[in-house]
Amino acid sequence: MNKQKLISNLEATQAAIESVITLLEPEKLTQANTIGEWSAKDALAHITAWTARCITVLYQAENQQVPEDIDRMFDDGDALNAEDYELQKDRPAEFVFRDLRGAHRQLIKRLSSWKESELFDSQHFEWLRGQSVGQFIDAVIVQHAVEHVQQIKSLAS
Numbered sequence: 001m002n003k004q005k006l007i008s009n010l011e012a013t014q015a016a017i018e019s020v021i022t023l024l025e026p027e028k029l030t031q032a033n034t035i036g037e038w039s040a041k042d043a044l045a046h047i048t049a050w051t052a053r054c055i056t057v058l059y060q061a062e063n064q065q066v067p068e069d070i071d072r073m074f075d076d077g078d079a080l081n082a083e084d085y086e087l088q089k090d091r092p093a094e095f096v097f098r099d100l101r102g103a104h105r106q107l108i109k110r111l112s113s114w115k116e117s118e119l120f121d122s123q124h125f126e127w128l129r130g131q132s133v134g135q136f137i138d139a140v141i142v143q144h145a146v147e148h149v150q151q152i153k154s155l156a157s
Contacts, residue, residue: 045088
């Protein structure tokens with residue numbers, strides 16, 4: 001993978017998210033217990049929270065800092081997800097969608113300034129446990145979001 005492919009994958013993922021948002025009627029987007037205990041809106045808020053975490057990882061890495069939540073991101077994702085859910089569950093869907101789009105734009109903007117050699121060097125940041133920043137973002141956003149997009153799509157049928 002290279003930087004352009006990662007950005008292309010992120011853009012395709014965002015397009016898939018936008019597509020599923022339009023597939024569901026508003027009441028179905030917010031119906032509880034449709035994706036586990038979550039609504040489709042909650043799953044999208046979850047993607048947004050992890051996108052924001054990736055933006056923070058990029059920013060802190062750019063500044064030669066170890067991201068403060070990186071160990072929790074690897075070791076305690078369920079607890080982070082539970083905290084995010086409690087913070088986001090009562091937010092209106094339009095705010096969640098706005099934040100999702102804004103986080104996506106910010107992630108692309110931040111990625112664009114990275115050198116490809118640093119983005120895909122799996123030895124550059126020890127705290128990424130053998131992954132490159134690009135691999136980490138691909139796993140956390142692209143691969144993970146695809147799972148939730150499929151879950152949301154199944155609600156439309």
